[in-house]
Amino acid sequence: MKYSYYPGCTLRTKAEILNRYALASAKALGIELEEVENWQCCGGMYTASTDEIATKLASVRALAQARDAGCDLVTLCSACFNVIKRVNEDARTNENFITKVNNYMAPDMEYHGETNVLHFLEVLRDVIGFDELKKKVVNPLTGRKIGAYYGCLLLRPGEVMQLDDPENPKVLEEFIRAIGATPVLYGQRNECCGGYQTLNEKSIAVQRSSAVVESALSQGAECLITACPLCRYNLAVNAAPQIPVYYFTELLAEALGVKEVAENGN
C-alpha cells in the first residue's frame, strides 16, 4: 500500500510527534507513505473568497504530484486535510477556478481534480479496516477511557469532507475501540476549540476549549485524542480544567508497540 504523503508545516515543527508516531505506525501496518517532493505550506486555512487563487496553488501542486505518482494523497493534520480536500473539490467542480489555477501551473502539470485525498484515519478505517487493526494491536489500551475530539476541520463542510457524519461522527470512537480502549461520548466532541481566535481574541478560545474539556470530563473521559495540532494547542494551553490531550497517532503507536521506536527516531 503506497500513498503520497503531505505532512504540512506544523508536523515539521510543533507537531513533529504527530508525524513521527504516524510514520512508525504506518510502517508497522505495512503502509508506505512517500512524502511529496518540495511540498509547500497549504496556507493553513481554506480561503472562502472565490477569486483567491494564490493561496491554493500549493495544494494543487501537491495534488498534481500525487496524481503523477499514481497515488492517493494522505494527510495527517486536520487543517491540511481540510484545505487540500476543499481545493481538490474546487478543482473538480469549479471550471472557472481551475482554468485560472492552471495558468499558474507548469505546462505539464495541468490539474483537474484527479487525485483522491484521504485522511490517515480513512486509510485505517477503509483500507486496513478497524477489525484488522485490532488484530495487529500488541499492546491494547484496555481500561483507558478516551474521549475523541474531532473539532471542525476534519468533518466540515460535511458534503465536501465526507469523512463522517459531521453531526454524529464515529470514526474516532471506532478507532479507540480498535486499539482496545473505551470511547467516551460527550456533547462537545465536534464543537469548535476556538481555533485561530487564540491569537485574535484569546477569551473566545479559552471559553470554547474550556467547554470542550468540561464536557469531556463530565462524561468521565480521562484523556482526549485529536488529529489537529491547533485543537491540541487550544485544549492544552487555553482550557481551564486540564485533561491530557494526545494525538491519535501516539496512542496508535503505543497500541502497535512502536512508540519507543518512534520516539528514538525511526
Place this chain on the structure above:
Amino acid sequence: MQKIGVFVCWCGSNIAATVDVAAVAEALGKQPGVVYATDYQYMCSASGQNLIKDAIRDYGLTGVVICACSPRMHEATFRKTISSAGLNPYMLEIANIREQCSWIHKDREEATKKAITMGTAAIAKVQLNTPLTQMKSPVTKRALVIGGGIAGMQTALDIADAGFEVDIVEKKPTIGGKMAQLDKTFPTLDCSSCIVTPKMVDTAANEKITIFSYAEVENVTGFIGNFKATIKQKPRYVDAEKCTGCGLCTTKCPSKKSLNEFNMGLNTRTAIYIPFAQAVPLVATIDPDACIKLKTGKCGLCEKVCEAGAIDYAQKEELIEREYGAVVVATGYNQIKPVQYEEYLYNQSRDVVTSLEFERLMSASGPTAGHLQCPSTGKLPRHIVFIQCVGSRGTACREKPYCSKVCCMYTAKHAMLVKDHYPEVECTVFYIDVRTPGKNFDEFYRRAVEQYGVHYIKGMVGKVEQGDGCLKVQASDLLDNRQLHLEADMVVLAAAIEPDPSARKIGTMLTASMDTNDFFSEAHAKLRPVESPTAGVFLSGMCQGPKDIPETVSQASAAASKVIGVLSKDFLLSNPCIAHSDPTLCNGCSQCQNVCAYGAISYEDQMVVDKGVRETRRVAVVNEAICQGCGACTVTCPSGAMDLKGFASNQIMAEVDAICN
C-alpha cells in the same frame, strides 16, 4: 380525400392581438382538402359552436381543424360540437395557437407565420384521422380502501353513504390511525379521540362497509371497474367473532414486556392485547413474537381465562379474493424516528421525545394519564424546548427536502396546552419559519405567543447535551445574532413526516406513480388532485403529501365522490386513443411490456397468417380497458408493430412533413 373545415378563433384579443387571424384563415383555406375556412371572435361560445355545426352541414365536412387554445381547455367541448352535427368526435384536430403561439410571441408577423404552420400540420393530420369508437366495460360496484385512518374511514363512509359497498383493509389490529393517538387538534383544541372514535364506531356499524383489520393487500390486478385484490388476513390467534373484548386475557398474560405501539413505545403491553380501550374492532390480538405459548408451547393462560372460548392458537393466515370497481389509497404517514440526530440526544436521553410521543404523554389515555412528566424522573418539567423542522426542509441525505406542514401548528398547540395546564412551565420554540396558512391558524399561533407567553426564537438548536440533572441546549438566536445556552428538562422534536413504508409496495402493485419521496403522485397537480394517473386509483390523505386533518377529510370526501362517479356507472367508456399491435409485425421481444407503466400489455400465442404462412407466434396484446394511450410502447417497438389510434405514426409524420415543407 377529406373535406376539411378550418375555424380560427380570436379568443377576444388573446390570439387576435398577436396573430392576424384573418390571414391565417385565408392561408389555411388554400390548403388541399380544405373546403371552408373562417375566423370568429369566440369559437367556444354558443354562436361560435353553431358556426361550426352549420359549416359541417352546409359543406358536408368530414374533418374539422380548430385553431384556438390548448386542447386541454376545449377539446372535449369541440368534440361534442362536431358530434352533435353528426361527425365522429375524433375527426377533430386542434392547433394550439394561443399557449403555444400568441401568448409566447411578440412579433405579429412571426406569430402569424407560425400559426399558419401549426394549422397546416393539423390539416395534414386530420387528413389521416379515422373515426374511433369508445369501448364499454362493466363496473364492479364495490370499492377497496387501503388504510383505516381518518382518511380511509371518511372515504369509506362517503362511498357507503351513496349506497355502494366498501371494504377497508387496515394492517393494524384496529382502525383509527394516527388521529386516535392525538390528544387535541388544532386550531380548535377539541379532543381528537372524541371526534375520531365515533367515526370508528360509525364505520364499523355501517352495513355497506366491511373492515378487514390486521390484514394487508397482498396483490391487485385488473383495471378501472374490474380490479381483483388478494387480501391477506393475518392470524390474530383469537376468533374475532367470539371475542367480546372484555380484556380479561390481557390482565392475566405473563408476557408483559412488548413495547406498546399505541403509546409510541413509551410503556409496555402484554403479548395478548387490545391496542386501546376504544379500538374497533374491540378484539384481542396475540403478538406471536412475544407470546410464550406460541414460542414455547407452554402457558395457555389466556385460553384458560377466556370465557368466550375465543383463543385459537392454531389460527392460520388466510387469503381472501375480492373484486372492486375502484381503489382508494389511504396509507397515511409516519413520523420519522430521529435516531440519526444524535446531536439532539434522542438515542441517549428519555427526556428527548418526538412530538407524537409528546402527544401520548399529554393524552388522558396515554402512559401518564395525561399528567405531564419527564420520562426519566417522573417530575413536572420546568422548561421544555421544542425544536421545529427536525429532518424536514433539508438538503443532507438524512433529511427530507419538503416541509412536513403540520409541525408549526402542532408545536404551537403543544406549547399552548402545556402553558394552559401548567402555567409555571416555560416553553421555548426554535423555528426556521413559522408557517401558519390556514383558517384560524395564524390567530392560533399568535395566541400561543401573546396570550400564553410561549417563547419563539428564530434559529436552530445545534446540540443537546446531558447536563447535571437537566439537558443543556446550545442554540443560536438569529434575530439577536447570539449563541444561546439554555437548560431544559425536556426536548420535543418536531420530526419530519414520511409516507408509511407500506406505500411503495402498494404503489407498485397498483402501478400508481409516486414521487421521489414516496408520496403518491396525483394525475394533475391542480385539476386532478385526488386521482392517481392510473385510472380507477384514487388518493386520500397523507399518502399524497403532508396535510392536516381538515385537508385530509376534504381530500377523503373528494376521493369518495370520484369513486362514486365510477361506481354509479353500469359501464365505463374508455379513451379510444389507445395502442394496438399488429400481430404480423410483432417479434415478441417484450420491450413494450417492459415500458408500459400501466401493465396494459400482455403476451399470448396467436395464429398469425403472414405472407401466406400460418404459424403460432407469441405476440403482444393490449388490454384496451387499461391502456392510457401514453404512446411509450409505440416508440419502443423495434419492429413498428405498435401503433396508437388517433396518434398513429403516419399521422405524426404527416404533421412533421407539413411543418418542414
